[in-house]
Amino acid sequence: MSNVQDESALLDDATRDLDGVEAALQRLDAGIYGRCEACGVAIEPRDLQDDPLVHLCSDHR
Numbered sequence: 001m002s003n004v005q006d007e008s009a010l011l012d013d014a015t016r017d018l019d020g021v022e023a024a025l026q027r028l029d030a031g032i033y034g035r036c037e038a039c040g041v042a043i044e045p046r047d048l049q050d051d052p053l054v055h056l057c058s059d060h061r
């Protein structure tokens with residue numbers, strides 16, 4: 001069972017994930033992957049494992 005609202009929400013999720021992947025690739029290119037965008041501190045490896053697209057340290061999330 002699905003309705004238009006569910007599908008729209010799924011699409012939103014997919015779009016957001018894609019944006020996150022692109023942003024992560026750009027950070028990889030720039031050599032700043034795994035660092036907080038706000039303060040530049042290294043993000044906990046545990047947090048990166050939970051969400052590889054995370055771009056803020058625990059202080060700035």
Ligand SMILES: [Zn+2]
Nearest residue numbers: 036039057060
């Ligand atoms: Zn930070």
